[in-house]
Amino acid sequence: MASPIKFGTDGWRGLIAEDFTCDRLAEVAPVAAQVLSQLDTTGTRKIIVGYDRRFMAEEFARVTAESVCNFGFDVDLADTYAPTPAFSWIAHDQKALGALVITASHNPGGYSGLKVKGGFGGSVSPEVTQKIEALLATPASFPATEPGRLQSINPWQTGYCEALTAHVDLEIIRAAIAAGRLTVFVDVMHGATAGGMETLLGVPIHELNSHRDPLFGGGAPEPLPKYLSYLCRQIRTHQHHHPQGLAVGLVFDGDGDRIAAVDSQGNFLSSQILIPILIEHLVTRRGMGGEIIKTVSGSDLIPRIAELYQLPLFETPIGYKYIADRMLTSPVLLGGEESGGIGYGHHIPERDALLSALYLLEAIAQSGEDLGQLYQNLQAQTHFSSAYDRIDLPLANMTVRSQLLQKLQTQPLTTLAGQAVTDCLTIDGFKFRLLDGSWLMIRFSGTEPVLRLYCEAATLEQVHQLLNWAKDWATCG
Numbered sequence: 001m002a003s004p005i006k007f008g009t010d011g012w013r014g015l016i017a018e019d020f021t022c023d024r025l026a027e028v029a030p031v032a033a034q035v036l037s038q039l040d041t042t043g044t045r046k047i048i049v050g051y052d053r054r055f056m057a058e059e060f061a062r063v064t065a066e067s068v069c070n071f072g073f074d075v076d077l078a079d080t081y082a083p084t085p086a087f088s089w090i091a092h093d094q095k096a097l098g099a100l101v102i103t104a105s106h107n108p109g110g111y112s113g114l115k116v117k118g119g120f121g122g123s124v125s126p127e128v129t130q131k132i133e134a135l136l137a138t139p140a141s142f143p144a145t146e147p148g149r150l151q152s153i154n155p156w157q158t159g160y161c162e163a164l165t166a167h168v169d170l171e172i173i174r175a176a177i178a179a180g181r182l183t184v185f186v187d188v189m190h191g192a193t194a195g196g197m198e199t200l201l202g203v204p205i206h207e208l209n210s211h212r213d214p215l216f217g218g219g220a221p222e223p224l225p226k227y228l229s230y231l232c233r234q235i236r237t238h239q240h241h242h243p244q245g246l247a248v249g250l251v252f253d254g255d256g257d258r259i260a261a262v263d264s265q266g267n268f269l270s271s272q273i274l275i276p277i278l279i280e281h282l283v284t285r286r287g288m289g290g291e292i293i294k295t296v297s298g299s300d301l302i303p304r305i306a307e308l309y310q311l312p313l314f315e316t317p318i319g320y321k322y323i324a325d326r327m328l329t330s331p332v333l334l335g336g337e338e339s340g341g342i343g344y345g346h347h348i349p350e351r352d353a354l355l356s357a358l359y360l361l362e363a364i365a366q367s368g369e370d371l372g373q374l375y376q377n378l379q380a381q382t383h384f385s386s387a388y389d390r391i392d393l394p395l396a397n398m399t400v401r402s403q404l405l406q407k408l409q410t411q412p413l414t415t416l417a418g419q420a421v422t423d424c425l426t427i428d429g430f431k432f433r434l435l436d437g438s439w440l441m442i443r444f445s446g447t448e449p450v451l452r453l454y455c456e457a458a459t460l461e462q463v464h465q466l467l468n469w470a471k472d473w474a475t476c477g
């Protein structure tokens with residue numbers, strides 16, 4: 001039986017042909033458009049419809065566009081895939097009501113989804129998605145109107161690419177590539193950023209996993225080390241043969257709003273490391289400032305970097321919508337998430353992996369230093385070094401979920417792997433601080449049926465010890 005239509009951490013996701021069907025989409029999309037129009041004060045009727053490279057993405061986008069059009073909205077329907085942030089940018093640039101994007105982001109190939117972006121250029125707030133859910137539960141009949149107009153657009157030719165490249169010194173990046181000082185590998189994970197970096201840079205780069213594969217090689221288009229062994233090997237081999245230059249690997253998720261990287265030694269760098277590197281770059285080489293936003297699962301290095309550069313810090317639950325909300329009211333430099341979403345107050349209130357990639361290339365080209373080296377410099381400056389990892393435990397069913405939640409609520413953990421808990425933060429999930437400064441967080445995903453276990457400690461050994469403890473706690477009843 002299909003699951004009820006629920007909006008999670010970002011959008012409505014579902015298994016294709018089971019939960020996520022054309023019929024249900026044709027119901028949800030016009031309601032989402034109506035709710036977006038209720039927020040509008042300008043009188044526009046324009047909605048942008050975009051999609052990623054998943055199974056049937058074009059067909060789902062057409063159903064979305066036509067169903068929305070039938071309710072009197074004017075639709076700009078993408079004629080090809082593009083990253084989700086491109087559609088957020090277009091919605092903002094075109095002063096549209098918002099964008100409806102067919103994507104299940106980083107989820108495995110069986111899933112599709114619908115992300116709802118506001119005309120301000122980012123994810124709508126939980127109040128908005130709750131309103132959509134409420135209207136779906138009690139279908140109100142919307143007044144009949146003349147159908148709107150439907151036109152197609154090429155999302156790559158809307159000004160989005162120029163908006164990104166305007167933020168960086170393209171010439172210095174191109175010169176470093178041309179001189180062999182910098183070699184760029186990009187793993188697009190078969191997703192919607194395919195071709196994107198080459199379009200932006202205007203010079204050839206090494207793009208991996210470019211072809212469309214709706215099964216994502218049997219994994220998921222999520223920038224995690226377990227999917228990146230091929231990229232790491234390519235980089236190590238390249239560096240071995242070209243030791244005089246620096247190589248970098250940039251990795252994007254299925255819809256281009258998350259990023260990770262690999263340094264020239266083939267080491268994986270998650271956004272826990274990239275966020276500090278990007279803050280340092282924007283502050284020291286670009287002379288920028290503003291507030292830093294992190295989610296509760298962000299590394300402890302982030303507050304230390306904020307302190308180093310005397311930047312205010314703000315912490316939110318997980319979900320970029322909370323960061324976007326804050327960006328709309330405060331002068332924010334950067335807002336970033338553990339899962340790889342990083343965005344900038346001077347762009348749109350949305351994560352944008354391509355812009356982060358450009359900034360990272362600029363940081364390497366300007367400093368002449370490898371990403372791994374830039375990270376080590378920051379560790380030395382803040383006198384803080386740590387290791388981080390996350391485990392995602394599949395949940396057999398909703399009963400297991402509620403049992404675990406009840407256990408967390410009724411039997412508070414006071415020690416963890418033999419260490420005393422000094423604090424428990426419940427902004428989102430349960431984040432336990434331990435006596436030695438390490439932390440472990442237990443939280444249910446809002447996008448897939450998994451329990452996430454997050455941990456940061458002084459060494460990777462300690463991280464794995466704590467994660468194994470948590471895994472046993474979660475699985476041993």
Ligand SMILES: O=P(O)(O)OC[C@H]1O[C@H](O)[C@H](O)[C@@H](O)[C@@H]1O
Pocket residue numbers: 009010105318319320321337339341444445446447448452
């Ligand atoms: O941990 P989850 O609830 O699955 O969320 C993981 C991620 O999902 C989506 O991509 C959201 O847009 C992100 O903001 C969030 O970090």
